[in-house]
Amino acid sequence: ETGVTQSPTHLIKTRGQQVTLRCSSQSGHNTVSWYQQALGQGPQFIFQYYREEENGRGNFPPRFSGLQFPNYSSELNVNALELDDSALYLCASSRTLAEQETQYFGPGTRLLVL
């Protein structure tokens, strides 16, 4: 186990609703990245937070937003949910930007949009 925890484990929402997913990074890690993993696909990078600021963003629309808190935990918010948002959402933490390449993943939150 990596020490990265995510909540909830599973979630069902309807189209148009909003959702908030949470991640607690591993102790001593100040960088958090979020990924979306559709069924049968590799994870796709959504964005990354370092010391409470967004440090980079993948090809996702603005309705995907995030926050990082002073304790380095993080939230992923998705507004106006679409059916294609159904996926496993993964959070990964790393110790510092200098050692960012070692990203430790949590178990994910499985989101189903109906």
Added chain:
Amino acid sequence: QQQVKQSPQSLIVQKGGISIINCAYENTAFDYFPWYQQFPGKGPALLIAIRPDVSEKKEGRFTISFNKSAKQFSLHIMDSQPGDSATYFCAASIVQYSNSGYALNFGKGTSLLVTP
């Protein structure tokens, strides 16, 4: 678009055999190439990683071979065991800062089944 292409999509190997998974990339700025292992219901776990300044890295039964000129890298699992049955992802990233942060770009994954 998929920046890292992975093959095969699925693989069946007998216990004791060698499992080989291949990946190819286009972006020559990539300078870090990890492999992740994912079991059902779990997040990906780092298995082994390589930088482009070496052509091979071995950790236990796992070996990465890297061909910089061909822009290809592969994972070899020696003496494959039923416990190795999982989905394997290759990935690539730019360790130096880019405008997309330090994103890992994943392949689509290979489902490995090792039969007894």
